[in-house]
Amino acid sequence: MLGEYRIEGRRAAEIASSVERAVGSGELEPGQLLPAMRDLATELGVNPNTVAAAYRTLRERGVIETAGRRGSRVRSTPATTGREHIRVHVPEGVRDVSNGNPDPALLPSLASAFATAAELADREPVLYGDGPVEPELALRARAELDADGVPEGPLAVTSGSLDAIERVLAAHLRPGDAVAVEDPGWGSLLDLVPALGLRTEPVGVDDEGPLPDDVRRALEGGVRALIVTDRAQNPTGAVVSAGRADALRSVLREYPETLLIEDDHGHGIVDLPLRPLAGGTHSWVFVRSVAKAYGPDLRLAVLTGDAVTLDRVRGRQRLGPGWVSRITQRAVARLLADGALDTPAVAAAYRGRRDLLIGALADRGVEAHGRSGLNVWIPVPDETGAVARLLHAGWAVAPGARFRMSAPPGIRVTVSTLTDDEVLALADAVGSAVGSAAGRGYV
Numbered sequence: 001m002l003g004e005y006r007i008e009g010r011r012a013a014e015i016a017s018s019v020e021r022a023v024g025s026g027e028l029e030p031g032q033l034l035p036a037m038r039d040l041a042t043e044l045g046v047n048p049n050t051v052a053a054a055y056r057t058l059r060e061r062g063v064i065e066t067a068g069r070r071g072s073r074v075r076s077t078p079a080t081t082g083r084e085h086i087r088v089h090v091p092e093g094v095r096d097v098s099n100g101n102p103d104p105a106l107l108p109s110l111a112s113a114f115a116t117a118a119e120l121a122d123r124e125p126v127l128y129g130d131g132p133v134e135p136e137l138a139l140r141a142r143a144e145l146d147a148d149g150v151p152e153g154p155l156a157v158t159s160g161s162l163d164a165i166e167r168v169l170a171a172h173l174r175p176g177d178a179v180a181v182e183d184p185g186w187g188s189l190l191d192l193v194p195a196l197g198l199r200t201e202p203v204g205v206d207d208e209g210p211l212p213d214d215v216r217r218a219l220e221g222g223v224r225a226l227i228v229t230d231r232a233q234n235p236t237g238a239v240v241s242a243g244r245a246d247a248l249r250s251v252l253r254e255y256p257e258t259l260l261i262e263d264d265h266g267h268g269i270v271d272l273p274l275r276p277l278a279g280g281t282h283s284w285v286f287v288r289s290v291a292k293a294y295g296p297d298l299r300l301a302v303l304t305g306d307a308v309t310l311d312r313v314r315g316r317q318r319l320g321p322g323w324v325s326r327i328t329q330r331a332v333a334r335l336l337a338d339g340a341l342d343t344p345a346v347a348a349a350y351r352g353r354r355d356l357l358i359g360a361l362a363d364r365g366v367e368a369h370g371r372s373g374l375n376v377w378i379p380v381p382d383e384t385g386a387v388a389r390l391l392h393a394g395w396a397v398a399p400g401a402r403f404r405m406s407a408p409p410g411i412r413v414t415v416s417t418l419t420d421d422e423v424l425a426l427a428d429a430v431g432s433a434v435g436s437a438a439g440r441g442y443v
Contacts, residue, residue, distance in 0.1 A: 007035070010046055015054035020063050023074055034064060034072045059175045062194040066176065075194055088387060090396040097426065098398035100234065102269070102374060103416040106349060107295045108340035110331065117330035132314065132323035133157050137333040141288070141302040144267075144336075148274040150286050153304040156314050157324045161265050161289040162188055164303045164313075165227065168285045169196055171312035172259045173224055180218040180226040182210055184377070184404040186234045186263075189227065202405040205233065207371050209240035212247040219251065225259035226252070230274055232266025232292065232373025235403045235412040237354065239372045245275035252280040259309075260284040265301075268293025270372045271347035283309050290332055292374065293341055300324055300332055350374060353415040356423045364431035374416045380434045383409035389433035395426055 005027040009015035022028040034040070037055060041048040055072055058064040066072045090096045138155050146152075158164040169179065175197030181189060183202035193200045201218045203226075204211040210228055218226070228248070231239045240248070252258060260281045264274060267288050278284040285305035290298050304310070317323070335341065354370040361368045361378065370376035380386040380400075387399050390411075400410035418426065 007040060007044070009044065009054070010050075012050050012053035012057060015040075015044070015046075015051060016057040019054070019058055023063055028074050030074050030076045032074045034074070036071060056175070059197050062197050065199060087402070088391060088396045088399065091391075094391060094394050094396050095422070095426075096396045097413050097415070097418065098396045100374060100398070100412075100414050101296070101416060102292050103349070106269075106346050106416075107293075108335060110295065110298075110335070113331040113334040113338070113340065114327070116334050117327045120330055121327050126326040128322075130326070132317070134326050134329035134333055136337070137302070137329045140333055140336040142304075145286070145288070145304060148276065150274075150276050150304060151278050151284075153286075154307055154310040154314075155302060155304050156310055156317070157329060158287075158301050158303060158313075158317070159299045159321070159324055160291060161263055161287050161301045162192060163299075164285070164287045164301050165189065165261055165263070166192055166196065167313045167316060168259070168261055168303075168305070168309060169193070169198065169225065171309060171316065172283060173198055177224040178218075178222060180215060180223045181405075182227070182229060182233065184235055184400065184407045184410065186229070187402040190403070190405065200405065202407070204407070205236055205238050207236070207238050207369055208244040209233070209238050210244075210248065212244070212251050215248060216251045216254075219255040219258060223258070225261060227261045227263065228277060230262055230264045230266070230276065231270045231272060234265075234373070235375050235398070235400070235410075236377040237370035237373045237375055239270070239272045240275045240277070242275055245277060248277055249280050252277065256281050258283075262286045263289075265289040265292055266373050268341055268343050269346050269350055269374070271344060271351065272372055278305075282306065285309055285313075293343075293346070294332065294335060298328060298332065300328055350416065353418050353423065356420060357413065357415055357418065357427060360424055360427035361430060364427055366427075366431055366434060370415070374414055376413045376415055377410055378413065378430060378434070379408060379410045381409065382434075383411065386411055386430075386433045390429055393429040393433065395429050 005022050007015060008018045037051040038048050041051045059066060064072050065075050088098055133155055178199040178201045179193050180201045180203045182205045201223050203214040203218055252260060258281045260277060262277060269292050278286055283306055285303055287301050287303045289301040354376055357376050358368045358370055368376050368378045383400050387397060390397050398412040
């Protein structure tokens with residue numbers, strides 16, 4: 001069963017460490033079946049409860065998963081194998097269109113807003129015991145949420161979308177619970193879920209968002225939480241349409257105990273309307289990051305949701321970082337108050353670059369997707385070959401393996417800084433690299 005590897009230890013911590021070392025070294029491979037707890041206890045001469053405790057620790061660390069009578073296996077994507085490492089090394093002279101960053105030229109200037117925030121901090125310093133949310137930021141964020149139809153709820157501020165999602169999942173779920181995630185979807189999220197000891201359940205995506213039949217199938221199978229990207233979905237650029245939102249709300253009403261997490265990181269760079277799903281489940285959270293519109297280094301997201309969930313998130317936050325810098329919050333509030341971001345112009349710039357690339361690829365017989373956001377997703381028949389050929393041609397694209405679980409192969413191109421001339425040259429390179437055999441879709 002385990003080949004040459006022999007699990008060792010007398011205490012639960014020693015047994016867990018022995019398995020984790022073997023997974024890290026490759027002696028135990030993804031999908032490999034571990035001994036039944038009683039069998040391993042007999043082999044090691046320990047109480048079965050000791051082995052049970054070791055396996056529980058391994059599940060919580062995201063190293064193994066247990067499927068009832070089918071036993072425990074090494075996770076197919078253990079927490080030790082981050083998708084962030086699935087990157088292309090970009091040699092000098094190669095154009096990098098793989099990074100997912102916004103165009104620095106479209107980010108607003110931060111100097112004045114931070115100067116104003118710092119001056120206020122000199123006059124009114126924030127001290128221990130003060131509130132964790134800047135009142136002006138809460139007021140302006142709530143007004144924008146109201147305008148977009150997001151239900152009323154308390155507010156919290158976290159260090160970006162992923163921080164918010166991690167805190168919400170930890171507040172509700174326990175190791176072994178299943179979470180439905182978009183496939184293809186955000187690579188960091190696909191790493192985070194198993195790192196928390198949770199199981200990922202892939203849900204297909206098309207240009208209008210998650211597929212309702214896939215969502216229903218996942219919820220029928222016992223999934224505890226669903227994570228949806230409302231706009232600028234990474235990597236496909238999908239946007240939840242009005243019709244799709246109605247269909248998804250209908251499914252969620254059948255499973256009101258589901259934890260719904262909505263990610264609207266595209267706010268400020270997308271000119272398509274938001275179709276929030278919240279309202280059909282008892283537990284829900286809506287997260288809005290400023291990373292793409294104002295800059296990733298601000299590390300700030302505002303979230304709202306049901307009172308119980310927000311109370312749990314804020315309570316746990318108090319025991320950790322306490323709060324996100326109020327100086328940063330004040331600076332973001334000032335940016336909002338000053339109208340520092342010209343959303344229609346920014347959205348139009350990104351839309352123009354996406355549409356130009358998608359159209360140029362279509363002229364070359366290559367299917368591509370990107371209704372919103374910074375990226376274009378291109379289905380390819382041979383992902384590894386396409387990435388290698390494009391790199392040889394002077395273009396570094398993101399391998400689809402970073403973003404998918406069971407979805408067909410693809411590559412992601414970040415269009416945010418592409419010029420018109422570069423778009424046409426890139427389309428030529430992609431056409432040569434993948435040929436007209438591309439276009440298998442992504443669901």
